[in-house]
Amino acid sequence: MDRQPVLEGDRLVLRPLVPEDWDALFAVASDPQIWARHPAHDRWQEPVFRQFFADAFARGGALAIVDRDSGEIIGSSQFDKPEIEGPGQIEIGWSFLARAYWGKGYNAEFKRMMLAHALAHYPVAIFQVGEDNVISRRAMENIGGVLTDRTRVFERGGTLVRHVIYEITREGFAGGPLG
Numbered sequence: 001m002d003r004q005p006v007l008e009g010d011r012l013v014l015r016p017l018v019p020e021d022w023d024a025l026f027a028v029a030s031d032p033q034i035w036a037r038h039p040a041h042d043r044w045q046e047p048v049f050r051q052f053f054a055d056a057f058a059r060g061g062a063l064a065i066v067d068r069d070s071g072e073i074i075g076s077s078q079f080d081k082p083e084i085e086g087p088g089q090i091e092i093g094w095s096f097l098a099r100a101y102w103g104k105g106y107n108a109e110f111k112r113m114m115l116a117h118a119l120a121h122y123p124v125a126i127f128q129v130g131e132d133n134v135i136s137r138r139a140m141e142n143i144g145g146v147l148t149d150r151t152r153v154f155e156r157g158g159t160l161v162r163h164v165i166y167e168i169t170r171e172g173f174a175g176g177p178l179g
Helices: 019-029 046-059 106-119 134-142 170-175
Strands: 012-016 062-067 073-079 089-097 124-130 146-156 159-169
Touching (some): 012 106, 019 046, 019 073, 019 089, 046 062, 046 073, 062 106, 073 106, 089 106, 106 124, 106 159, 124 134, 124 146, 134 159, 159 170
Antiparallel strands (some): 012 062, 062 073, 124 159, 146 159
């Protein structure tokens, strides 16, 4: 599976993230409110975001989310390396959007495009969400994510943070709210 495809939707284009996207993406990410309920609540700070940006390239699979009409970068998401979390699975994550695009269906649109691409190659897509990140958990439920009994713990800003894992299967996606 190509983890850096160009995917086109009604209002968005997803394309490979490139180093030259730094200024535009940091302009979005520097809004502290984007990260207020996120486990990495300090990601709006330049040194922290620089590490996030570098990690995106090291991991591979990073995409810029572009507003089709304006051509502006409005966020980012990533495909992880396949089967890191288990056979037949790929993770979609590290996603964020400019607040001006919240609550308007843009999250569902870019995730639908990523899910369609991923589930053409893998039977399961997973999403790891900070247990206390109620906004992202609600968004996962709104797009048909099913909470599993699996959890992971990551260090975020010097604290251990528990993450819950949602999944969307090929079968669930085909008949679900995004299918």
